[in-house]
Amino acid sequence: xxxxxxxxxxxxxxxxxxxxxxxxxPGSLEKFTAKNVSEDMSFLEMLDFVNEDIIKSGKRPIExxxxxxxxxxxxxxxxxxxQPHGPDRATATCQLHMRTFKDGDTIVIEPLRAKAxxxxxxxxxxxxxxxxVMSAGGFVSVKTGPHADANAILIPKPxxxxxxxxxxxxxxGACVAACPNASAALFTSAKISQLALLPQGKPEAARRVTxxxxxxxxxxxGNCTNIGECRAACPKEVSIDFIAKxxxxxxxxxxxxxxxxxxxxxx
Amino acid sequence: MTxxxxxxxxxxxxxxxxxxxxxAHIKLVNPANRRKYNIIVVGSGLAGASxxxxxxxxxxxxxxxCIQDSPRxxxxxxAQGGINAAKNYPNDGDSVFRLFYDTIKGGDxxxxxxxxxxxxxxxxxxxxxxxxxxxxxxxxxxxxxxxRSFGGAQVSRTFYARGQTGQQLLLGAYSAxxxxxxxxxxxxxxxxxxxxxxxxDGKARGIIARNLVTGELERHAAxxxxxxxxxxxxxxxxxxxxxxSNGTAVWRCHKRGxxxxxxxxxxxxxxxxxxxxxxxxxxxxxxxxxxxxxxxxVPKNKADVKKNPNDIKEEDxxxxxxxxxPSFGNLVPRDVASRNAKEVCDDGRGVGSSGLAVxxxxxxxxxxxxxxxxxxKYGNLFQMYEKITAENPYEVPMRxxxxxxxxxxxxxxxxxxxxxxxxxxxxxxxxxxxxxxxRLGASALMQGLSDGxxxxxxxxxxxxxxxxxxxxxxxxxxxxxxxxxxxKHVASLEALGKKGGTKTVLEIYRELGKVMWDNVGMxxxxxxxxxxxxxIPELRQEFWNGVKVTEGADGWNKDLELAGRVADFLELGxxxxxxxxxxxxxxxxxxxxxxxxxxGEAKRDDEKFSYVAAWEFKGVGAExxxxxxxxxxxxxxxxxxxxx
Numbered sequence: 001x002x003x004x005x006x007x008x009x010x011x012x013x014x015x016x017x018x019x020x021x022x023x024x025x026p027g028s029l030e031k032f033t034a035k036n037v038s039e040d041m042s043f044l045e046m047l048d049f050v051n052e053d054i055i056k057s058g059k060r061p062i063e064x065x066x067x068x069x070x071x072x073x074x075x076x077x078x079x080x081x082x083q084p085h086g087p088d089r090a091t092a093t094c095q096l097h098m099r100t101f102k103d104g105d106t107i108v109i110e111p112l113r114a115k116a117x118x119x120x121x122x123x124x125x126x127x128x129x130x131x132x133v134m135s136a137g138g139f140v141s142v143k144t145g146p147h148a149d150a151n152a153i154l155i156p157k158p159x160x161x162x163x164x165x166x167x168x169x170x171x172x173g174a175c176v177a178a179c180p181n182a183s184a185a186l187f188t189s190a191k192i193s194q195l196a197l198l199p200q201g202k203p204e205a206a207r208r209v210t211x212x213x214x215x216x217x218x219x220x221x222g223n224c225t226n227i228g229e230c231r232a233a234c235p236k237e238v239s240i241d242f243i244a245k246x247x248x249x250x251x252x253x254x255x256x257x258x259x260x261x262x263x264x265x266x267x
Numbered sequence: 268m269t270x271x272x273x274x275x276x277x278x279x280x281x282x283x284x285x286x287x288x289x290x291a292h293i294k295l296v297n298p299a300n301r302r303k304y305n306i307i308v309v310g311s312g313l314a315g316a317s318x319x320x321x322x323x324x325x326x327x328x329x330x331x332x333c334i335q336d337s338p339r340x341x342x343x344x345x346a347q348g349g350i351n352a353a354k355n356y357p358n359d360g361d362s363v364f365r366l367f368y369d370t371i372k373g374g375d376x377x378x379x380x381x382x383x384x385x386x387x388x389x390x391x392x393x394x395x396x397x398x399x400x401x402x403x404x405x406x407x408x409x410x411x412x413x414x415r416s417f418g419g420a421q422v423s424r425t426f427y428a429r430g431q432t433g434q435q436l437l438l439g440a441y442s443a444x445x446x447x448x449x450x451x452x453x454x455x456x457x458x459x460x461x462x463x464x465x466x467x468d469g470k471a472r473g474i475i476a477r478n479l480v481t482g483e484l485e486r487h488a489a490x491x492x493x494x495x496x497x498x499x500x501x502x503x504x505x506x507x508x509x510x511x512s513n514g515t516a517v518w519r520c521h522k523r524g525x526x527x528x529x530x531x532x533x534x535x536x537x538x539x540x541x542x543x544x545x546x547x548x549x550x551x552x553x554x555x556x557x558x559x560x561x562x563x564x565v566p567k568n569k570a571d572v573k574k575n576p577n578d579i580k581e582e583d584x585x586x587x588x589x590x591x592x593p594s595f596g597n598l599v600p601r602d603v604a605s606r607n608a609k610e611v612c613d614d615g616r617g618v619g620s621s622g623l624a625v626x627x628x629x630x631x632x633x634x635x636x637x638x639x640x641x642x643x644k645y646g647n648l649f650q651m652y653e654k655i656t657a658e659n660p661y662e663v664p665m666r667x668x669x670x671x672x673x674x675x676x677x678x679x680x681x682x683x684x685x686x687x688x689x690x691x692x693x694x695x696x697x698x699x700x701x702x703x704x705x706r707l708g709a710s711a712l713m714q715g716l717s718d719g720x721x722x723x724x725x726x727x728x729x730x731x732x733x734x735x736x737x738x739x740x741x742x743x744x745x746x747x748x749x750x751x752x753x754x755k756h757v758a759s760l761e762a763l764g765k766k767g768g769t770k771t772v773l774e775i776y777r778e779l780g781k782v783m784w785d786n787v788g789m790x791x792x793x794x795x796x797x798x799x800x801x802x803i804p805e806l807r808q809e810f811w812n813g814v815k816v817t818e819g820a821d822g823w824n825k826d827l828e829l830a831g832r833v834a835d836f837l838e839l840g841x842x843x844x845x846x847x848x849x850x851x852x853x854x855x856x857x858x859x860x861x862x863x864x865x866x867g868e869a870k871r872d873d874e875k876f877s878y879v880a881a882w883e884f885k886g887v888g889a890e891x892x893x894x895x896x897x898x899x900x901x902x903x904x905x906x907x908x909x910x911x
Binding site: 022038040041042044045046048049051052055056058060061063065066067068069070071072073074075088090091095097099120121124126127128130131134135136138139140141142143144145146147148149150151153154155156157160161163164167168170171194195198200201 | 317320321324335336337338339340341342344345354356392394395396397398399400401403404405406407408409410411412428429431433434435438441442443445446448449455457480509510511543544546547548549551552650651654655657720721724764769771773774815817819822823825826
């Protein structure tokens with residue numbers, strides 16, 4: 001059971017990495033050789049390792065985003081051999097380990113591509129569109145201050161659990177990159193569903209779904225046509241049932257009284 | 268020559284009434300006047316996001332800066348286990364006083380009574396706030412909130428959302444923040460790194476930030492600056508902190524005159540996944556909540572350490588925490604658990620390839636409750652463990668080892684969360700205030716949200732209403748001066764590559780981390796600390812003599828960003844070692860080998876060290892000045908901590 005890094009094989013890999021100087025610059029794949037890669041390395045540690053050599057040779061390292069490196073912040077995310085976050089199911093790029101690959105492999109590494117995610121540099125993209133979708137309604141309008149006791153409203157465990165399943169989304173954008181339509185439906189529906197399931201989110205459910213869906217369209221995300229690639233790429237396995245829920249919420253909102261017309265102060 | 272105000276401003280009166288009395292008497296800003304004030308919030312984690320959202324909603328003009336592409340990525344998101352609150356829902360004897368007492372005791376009597384009491388007092392409000400926001404906390408079948416136990420407590424007061432409580436609380440605060448962004452009450456500036464503080468007429472009036480995409484230096488002016496940039500644990504290179512976590516914002520404030528309090532108080536978390544090799548970029552924590560059901564052990568005999576753990580008989584296992592601390596067992600506080608793990612490994616009984624690991628075993632819990640119950644509680648943690656180690660913890664015990672996790676030290680603040688620089692407020696992990704020498708599990712989330720939702724909205728108003736503000740814009744000469752210094756600093760970092768050094772920034776950084784871990788880590792000695800004080804300046808010299816740095820300050824350049832942060836860590840690390848050397852007692856996470864009880868526990872010296880060590884910067888490499896804020900304990904007895 002022990003795993004000494006010495007006892008494990010080290011690998012030699014060929015990397016084809018997307019290189020792009022800036023948002024409006026042309027890009028292309030550049031070839032790198034990664035030698036002596038340990039299978040205990042995470043995918044991003046492998047890139048760190050390659051970058052060390054590049055820096056030593058005085059060249060420009062491969063730029064990529066990452067932060068927590070434990071699969072929860074949603075900061076990292078590249079397309080590996082055509083799959084956002086790579087070949088392992090339910091695994092963010094930072095949690096993918098090199099033991100998934102074998103000696104001699106060629107790995108193609110590209111950014112998360114979508115019209116709504118302009119490339120900043122190499123593998124780094126701008127996912128600000130997702131934040132703007134959130135700010136269009138992904139919240140419960142409560143003030144900071146005293147509220148009813150947390151146990152005043154009972155929430156059945158199955159409902160709380162389902163809301164938590166939806167809330168597990170890490171906002172990495174892999175669903176968008178995986179979708180042939182570059183739709184953000186899985187991301188948006190996760191937040192809409194979480195809040196629509198809970199009693200706290202119900203009062204403004206209609207204006208939330210309307211606002212977020214409209215913003216999603218405005219940002220240039222495509223429409224959902226129930227392909228399901230998003231779910232396959234999602235590192236948190238957020239269910240596409242939530243997209244169905246979002247659609248139901250949207251139709252409900254269309255036929256709801258004009259609640260969304262009332263501003264903060266009420267009409 | 269010291270110009271700072273060193274008054275903790277703890278209100279008079281009985282402990283339980285201080286906060287209410289204070290709130291009843293501090294000054295307020297009229298709602299219509301709030302929009303006239305500009306507030307800068309640096310950081311968007313639990314403390315920063317909750318503060319920015321709350322202040323924006325109150326009507327202030329808020330700018331919130333975050334280093335990542337989105338505020339939702341701040342490292343608060345990685346907190347797993349839970350958040351404490353004195354709700355006493357399980358009716359097991361909890362109260363505000365008991366949470367206060369556990370926190371003071373857990374911190375080994377090195378924190379301020381009044382701050383800690385306030386924290387315990389507002390804790391129930393935090394839960395109510397988060398529930399109102401739609402945070403999906405775990406529930407019982409009856410629909411009520413569920414609780415679990417955490418280290419250092421004998422009650423179940425921890426609220427949780429599976430193993431991702433930090434994520435859910437941060438997304439709650441983030442959604443409140445985005446609501447204010449939508450309402451145009453908060454301006455969000457992402458991918459910005461604060462590189463300096465601008466002080467005008469003795470007051471904090473703005474910051475210089477670098478746009479990490481364009482490389483541009485930006486000036487931002489305000490009437491108050493709130494720092495919520497988290498801890499500085501990455502000075503150790505390997506830690507559970509995120510890649511972008513750094514000490515630069517607090518260090519630059521320190522260099523502008525803000526006192527740095529208790530820098531040596533760092534927390535080494537007992538349950539992390541062990542290091543697998545040189546390539547390791549960071550460590551991953553396994554929530555302390557696992558110690559509710561997992562049993563920590565090592566083989567009794569050194570000969571067994573390489574054996575398959577499942578083949579080691581019950582009588583050959585040493586459940587050392589249960590043996591030594593029968594009343595708290597596996598749930599002793601973090602510092603105690605970490606130290607004991609180190610001790611058994613030093614004794615040659617550590618397991619795994621490196622011998623630097625102990626077992627955390629769920630065999631008995633699975634036998635007792637069934638695998639499904641365990642999966643329900645910890646499923647995502649087990650999955651994370653398996654991803655990293657390729658071992659299934661349902662079948663073989665986890666291997667864990669301590670890792671740097673949290674820094675209790677930070678910028679000195681008074682009761683109002685204001686540093687000694689007027690207008691500069693510090694929230695969350697970035698300040699030093701509530702956890703003393705050791706933080707209890709599930710208390711970081713509590714403190715971040717307490718500071719942001721329930722303290723700063725009151726105390727900031729008091730500061731603004733009590734002062735007059737000359738009109739300061741970014742055209743003020745101070746902004747040009749500070750920006751000039753920052754520009755020079757960035758240029759000198761960029762120039763390092765031309766000096767012919769052969770090492771990379773990362774190589775120097777790893778060496779610094781090793782010096783810190785070996786000498787300013789879990790067990791500290793006079794000799795080791797003196798060695799660190801010699802080695803760190805040498806490394807700093809080596810760094811400035813030339814390292815490989817990627818050129819290009821006029822755009823995205825992660826290598827250059829890292830160089831700036833490492834340059835600051837090479838100064839901050841020295842202060843930590845100095846503070847650790849100066850404090851020759853042991854307390855909480857600060858363990859001086861010279862000061863231990865016959866049983867090997869941390870031995871405090873209350874006569875000499877019952878104070879907050881607040882350091883004043885005197886120049887790079889120059890001896891900093893130590894100022895002491897005495898700690899008075901009027902409501903608790905200073906006892907030697909015992910978890911037996």
